[in-house]
Amino acid sequence: MRILERSTPxxxxxxxLFRLPITLYRWHLGPLLGHRFLYLEHVGRRSGKTRQVVLEVVNHDDTADGWVVAAGFGTKSDWYRNLEAHPRxxxxxxxxxxxVDAELLDAAAGGELMARYGSEHRKxxxxxxxxxxxxVDGSADDFREAGRRIHFVRLRPVR
Structure with missing residues (x-):
């Protein structure tokens, strides 16, 4: 695995353009995006105001009935930092x-998740x-190593 230049928000x-899908959800057209994306409404860590973002789903866990999303721009993403402060x-x-309640996954869990995702959806x-x-070259070890460096969040429905 080779580390490229990290992309910035x-x-x-x-x-x-990135925020355009939020408008679809506001107009009740979010289902057009299917299950590969989710609309996350969370509380701002400083303002306490409601914030929204649309994220790509990395994994939908049918057994725990939750979703896993990745912080593509790292831990500096506002939505990630907001979930750290207010996980509901x-x-x-x-x-x-x-x-949902947000659970920030550790490096080992992220590595295993990415290795499994890589074997199921290589491209x-x-x-x-x-x-x-x-x-990455597409090997399980490469995916696992990348997954250890990517920050994942599991969103579990509140029962």
């Missing part, structure tokens, strides 16, 4: 809505790693 027009949030994926995993600044 988008600004300007790119930021507007609300998600919508497809037509399903749920209140998507390679693309995901590249976007996050890692060049």
């Amino acid at each position: 988008p600004t300007g027009v790119k930021r507007l 949030a609300h998600v919508q994926s497809g037509r399903r809505r749920a209140d 998507l995993a390679i693309r995901l790693c590249r976007v996050m600044g890692f060049e």
Whole structure:
């Protein structure tokens, strides 16, 4: 695995394009994006105001009935830092809505998750790693190493 230059959060027009899916969810058209994305509504760590972001789902755990998302821009992402401060949030994926508790995964869990994801969705995993600044050769060890460096969050529905 080779570490590329880490990508930075988008600004300007790119930021507007990245935030466009939020509008789809506000217009109740979020299900058009399918289950590969989820709308996360969380509380701002400083302002206490409601914030929104649309994230790509890395894993939907049918047994625990939760979702796993990756902090593509690292731990400096506002949504990641907000979940650290206030782990209770609300998600919508497809037509399903749920209140969730956020669990920040450790490096070992992230490594195993990425290795499994890489074996199930090789091309998507390679693309995901590249976007996050890692060049992998497609081997399980490479995916595992990248997963140890990527910060994942598991969102579990509140029962």
